[in-house]
Amino acid sequence: MAETSARPWTRPHDWAEVVLGVVLVLSPIWMDTNNAALWTMIVLGALIAIDGLASLAMPGMVYGEGIQIVLGALAFVSPWVMSYTDFGGAAWTSWIVGGLTVLVGAAALPLANAAHRTAGQH
Template sequence: MTGPSTNPVRPWTRPHDWAEVVLGAVLALSPIWLSTDTAAAWTMVVLGALIAIDGLVSLAMPGMIVGEGIQVVLGALAFLSPWVMGYTGFMGAAWTSWIIGGLTVLVGAAAVPVASAAHRMAGQH
């Protein structure tokens, strides 16, 4: 029997994806309260927005495995961005990028098995 009450693949319920939305929002908004330059601010805003948007897409479509892989890549980019974009001198911005980037990689990687199971369950209907 498959129905809403027995289907574990429910949108908007996965904590991993909510964490990604929050992490992305914090990264995107952090230039408001941190000292940055233009490159740092735009990097943080764009990567943060992409992380949050991908988290929202994963929440809406819990069986989409590719979204978790995208999260891992975006997290890695956020982690590397202080060196690549040259804002390691802005310690608050750099540490925010390193922490948010690392957490995004961890949360995205942890969500892969959950998304895989949701994908398999969605395919059984």
């Protein structure tokens, strides 16, 4: 399993992160938001997707999963911090995407650690 997880572009956890980021970026297209929600969702979604792409390209980069967990937590708290809880669709999207991003990042940590150790042995 460690060899598979060490190959670039093969880890499903990182692909899930990319998809979650893209969903957060695009969701303001089909739901009501205010300016704060719009830009928060676009910026955090883009950062989540970019982090996922970086983790896919460099599977031994352990700190990418840590960044993912932080970005997911930021997405989760953003409806309260940026005051868009009144926009139900945007708030729920942020809560769900943020929570899933944290969970996927935590689940990917063992894979990233294994890939990092494998890369160090070559």
